[in-house]
Amino acid sequence: MKLTNTLTGKVEELKPIERDKIKMYVCGITPYDYAHIGHGRCYITFDILYRLLRFIDYDVTYCRNFTDIEDKLLKRAEDEFKDKFQYTKIAQRYIDSYHQDMKQLNCLDPDIEPRVTQTIPQIIEFIQALIDSGHAYESNGSVYYSVRSFPDYGKLSKRDIDELLAGARVDINVEKKDPLDFALWKKEDEGTFWNSPWGYGRPGWHIECSAMAATFLGAHIDIHGGGMDLIFPHHENEIAQSEGVHGAPFARHWVHNAFVQINKEKMSKSLGNFFTLQDVLKEIDPMVVRYYILSHNYNIPLDFSQQDIEASQIAYKRLCSAFEPVQTSEGIINDDIKKSPVVQKMLAKLEDDLNVAGCLGILFENIKLLQQNLDQLVLVKAFLQRVLGITLAPIEEKQVVMTSEIQQLLNERMQARSEKDWARADAIRDRLQELGFNIQDKKGF
Secondary structure (H helix, E strand, O other), X not given: OEEEEOOOOEEEEOOOOEOOEEEEEEOOOOOOOOOEHHHHHHHHHHHHHHHHHHHOOOXXXXXXXXXXOOHHHHHHHHHHHOOHHHHHHHHHHHHHXXXXXXXXXXXXXXXXXXXXXXXXXXXXXXXXXXXXXXXXXXXXOEEEEOHHHOOOOOOOOOOOHHHHHHHOOOOOOOOOOOOOOEEEEEEOOOOOOEOOOOOOEEXXXXXXXXXXXXXHOOOOEEEEEEEHHHHHHHHHHHHHHHHHHHOOOXXXXXXXXXXEEEOOEEOXXXXXXXXXXXXXXXXXXXXXXXXXXXXXXXOXXXXXXXXXXXXXXXXXXXXXXXXXXXXXXXXXXXXXXXXXXXXXXXXXXXXXXXXXXXXXXXXXXXXXXXXXXXXXXXXXXHHHHHHHOOOOOOOOOOOOOOOHHXXXXXXXXHHHHHOOOHHHHHHHHHHHXXXXXXXXXXXXX
């Protein structure tokens, strides 16, 4: 099994810390809004990895968290309820929605799904350990990580600390010893949030994942994953924290999926090209969405387009038709599935850096041959269902999310926004809403 390791920049063999066991941590969502198609790509990618590792007989423990206390959640609660302490209601709403999205996309539940708010004692203990080791300091009730105390800072993102400082846009903060230092504990008013040795407050974003990974998986893990937007600063800071406390490599493999793009630009709320999974799944069958994401290798940007969606729908319907003559049985064991020559070829592609596109290519090359051998057809169907998570159930006919008219309107709206023609941009947005296509413009994404 080989995977691209962001830390080394190379495709490397997966060598577990403990034989035949894999501990995998993937950064989860901050539930302040509905999950978007970029989240869908991330969690389908790691669902495939989880399924594949189990299929090839690893004992996998998969942990994926919820960051259910964070600045965006507090702002959402303040905007909606005029009370930031109602953030728990906001979090639960979007966690429930996210779970429904994952269920529709046929993503397996992780083995462990911790929440920050349920792990506060462990986070406080972790911060104290960083203070004791000389990597962190308290200042006026807050605690900061001293970036310069960790000589390897920047090794994941390949950034030089002095260049970061020279090019940084940092707010003046008299509490920090160095502008690059980041918050581990944020001071809050007396009696609010959680009490700690440094006073009342709440954890910073980065410390949460270090503490949860250590709590539920241990000091050293095999795979740490997430979207490539998390490489810096989040994952870089996790390394500094975790290795600062434990004094040894945190994760052996760092795996990151690439962005979802719209018209060759990264999807972003601020650009007005933001698609929630909830909206997409109303228009496109979830298995078509899953197939569409799978047909693009995880570490290459995916350009979300009408043409590709339509092609994926045609390909998926073809597969459903091809496998319709056979039913799979829960009684089929994985070892029997692995005996299929076609499965062996598909598996070889998947084990080579999750090459799902290559795996599907093998499938279509052999589809006619498989239809002439029902015994082989049933084994390959079981493989697709168990490892790729494709149900092969007939799809409901739904209109593809982007018609040519919608695509043109999106292009015109992005042009209007780039020219700061807000009146025209708003008029186009209203037209898109009339067509049943929801556009959300929000800052801070």
